[in-house]
Amino acid sequence: MDVSSYQGNVDWPSAYNNGARFAYIKATEGTGYTNPYFSQQYVGSYRAGFIRGAYHFGRPDISNGATQATYFLTNGGRWSSDGQTLPGALDIEYNPSCGSSCTPAQKCYNLGKPEMGKWIQDFVNTYKQGTGAYPVIYSTADWYNTCVGTYGDFSSVCPFWLACYCSMVTTYPYNWKVYTFWQYADSGTFPGDQNVFNGPYSQLQKLAKG
Secondary structure, three states, X not given: OEEOHHHOOOOHHHHHHOOOOEEEXXXXXXXXXEOOOHHXXXXXXXXXXOEEEEEEEOOOOOOOHHHHXXXXXXXXXXXXXXXXXXXXXXXXXXXXXXXXXXXXXXXXXXXXXXXXXXXXXXXXXXXXXXXXXXXXXXXXXXXXHHHOHHHOOOOOOOOEEEEOOOOOOOOOOOOOOOOOEEEEEOOOOOOOEEEEEOOOHHHHHHXXXX
16 A cells, blocks of 8 residues: 555554555655655554555656655655665656646656656665665656656666556556556555555565665
8 A cells, every 4th residue: 555645644553454564655745845644654554564665756847856865865765674664666757736737748847758767867876875775666657658768777776666557567667577566546445545566475575675
């Protein structure tokens, strides 16, 4: 499952008892927003036994990738090899400022593919330097292939978290062949979005340990 301020205070023991075992929690967006429920969600999930991590909603229209990675690291996005903390995730997707009315350029924050690829690279490098771990990248195949394309190949270092409300995954962003996480619905058994990990629990534990 993944949650943000929209879910407020989450009943983590109940979610755990219903079968949830991992979660991502929104920590930050851009360089001026922090989730007011982050502490309850991040600490509460840990205490309930979840393997959990934090995510940052990227806003390339606000500042560069390195600046936003630093903001994320300063406000809850760090990783530790304690076996219960997943690498931080970069949520990079459709421009929320214009939604369905976005022009093709606005959809990509008015950046070309080379510039967007560099933005993500700067975020990835800064996060890796700050934690020793590569971040997870969250996106849709449509947005990534449209706005980044072949200018951003992170498939060999960054686990991919695919958003696809579909019955079967058939399309991936450039050079990724599999997903690590799949967000398959925006509601369901657990609070927030519904996700599945592509592997056994032991592999999830390995990802958390680095």
